[in-house]
Structures are given as C-alpha cells and as structure tokens.
Amino acid sequence: MSQPNVRTAIAADLDGLVSSCAALFAEDAAERDHLRNAAWPATHGAEWCTGLLADPNALVLVATTGDEEVVGHLIGGFRPPSEMWTASRAELVSMYVRPAVRGGGAGGRLIDGFVAWARDRGAARLEVNAYAANENALRLYERHGFRRHSVQLVADAP
Template sequence: MNPTNYGGSMNPTIRPASMDDLDGVVASTAALFAEDAGERDPLRNPNWPEQHGTQWCRELLSNPNALVLVAVAGAGVGGHLVGNLYDPSDMWTVARAELVSMYVRPELRGQGVGGQLVDSFAEWARSRGAASLQVTAYAANAAALALYQSRGFAPLSITLTADAGEPPTPTNHG
C-alpha cells in the first residue's frame, strides 16, 4: 500500500502503522473512546485505551489478518483505522473484513482523510479475498454514516438497545 498525501494545511499521509506509531495509535484510540463515551454511548469505558490499548495495538500490529493504518499529520498521528480479515468458516461462506475502529482528529476532518482510510481498508480487504466488508457505527454519528455510505456501505441489520432497568408496562390495544 503506497502512502497517500493530501492537500490542506497539514498534508496528512495515510500509511500502514508500525511499532514506532504505537503511542500515537493508542492516543487516537483514546480520543475515539472519549468522543464515543462522551457523545454517543454512556456505557463505553473511556479508560479502556489507557488500561488495554497498548497491548491491543501491539497484538494488532503483529497479526497478519489485521490492518492498522495511521493518518500522519506534522509530527504525529492524526487518525487511525483498524480492520480485521476473517476467513470463511462453517458459519460464514466467504472471507469478510470488518472495519473495527476509525478516528480522525477534528482539525483534519473535512480534508478527505476518513475517506482515504476507508478506501485503503477496502483495497487491503479485497486484495486478500474478502467478499464482504462491514462496519458498525453509532446511529447518532451522522458524519460517519454518511462517509461509510459514500463508500458503498449500506445498512444490512439494525441493532436495537434498551435500558435494562424496569421493563415497560404493556399497553392494552384492544
């Protein structure tokens, strides 16, 4: 995968991550968790990257079925993407790839960085025989949904959630 340069004030470059990027990928993951926990999912543990991120990223970087990309801007990591490839199995008839995690710093958004990360993921997955690409995004994250849909992703299933507190009282409709 060739690095891709972007226009704009920070000229981000997309490239595969290396162990030298470990701290930057963990920091980018922490920023994603902080944003999701703060805006989209109060059940998300914003401290997970601090507690487990370094080990998780080390394992990803050594996994031949994982992709870790970084968007480098200036001297640091301005965003990341993590993807996994899954072989066909008794349950799944084709190889498939999942975009597991993606984050772009707010100051780099709107410059095409997210789209280039997704495009690089799709190229990587297809080159390894994936017949299906999937991503999960929060329904409240309209920008992410629009980005993924602009790259050919479409809803296949919907996850519904409910507070596990007191069950609702059934209503009588008749």
C-alpha cells in the same frame, strides 16, 4: 496544514495510535453508550494495539502529518470463511480522524486503504458498525459504498 499521509502503522506509531483510539472513545463511544469504559484505551490500548500490529489478519493504518504525528487511524480485521460463514469478510473495527484535519479527505483515504486491503485478501463483504447518532460517520461510510444492512436495537435492563 497539509493533508495527512496514510500508511501502515509501525511500532514507533504506538503512542499516537493509542492516543487516537482514546480520542475516538472519548468523542464517540463514551458519549453515545454509557456502558463503554472511556478509560479503556489508557488501560488496555497499548496492549491491544501491539497485538494488532503483529496480527496477520489485522490492518492498522495511521494518518500522519509531515512530522509523523498520528492524527488518525483505521483498524480492520479479516475473517476467513467458516462453518457458519460461506465467504470471507473484512470488518472496519475502528476509525478516527482528529477534528483539526477532518474534511480534507483523510477519512476517505483510510477507508480506501481498508477496501484495497480487504479486496487483496478476497473478502466477499466489508462491514462496519457505527452509532446511529453519529450521522457524519454514517454519511462518510455510505459515500464509500457501505449500505445499511441490519439494525441493532438496545434497551437498558430495568
């Protein structure tokens, strides 16, 4: 299989995008956080993604095969300065690449697209959250210049 193309998502990608989000939830969030609703993408994913495609402060990229099948995605958001934040920030909200195409650079190209988008908007900081147990994702983000900045500690209520 040739390496996927990375491009901005369009409305015709909606089903594949929702499927990619659902795969991320199933593989990552639902496995690592028992409070996550693994069915959320099936119930709310199409509405969420449709809103993102129309949001000027959102980036939605897809990785596609030669026949335009969506095999990965990246969703980013831009936050302008505010009373609390002195500079703009861009957050990498969600990213997934199907296992069959991992290791060939699609994830890196998705991240590069996010970095360029954030830079074009003047973001002073790029942010991403990943589960501590997702060592592959952490390594990928670190290879692309992200560094560990804060630590979130959690405890289930007794």
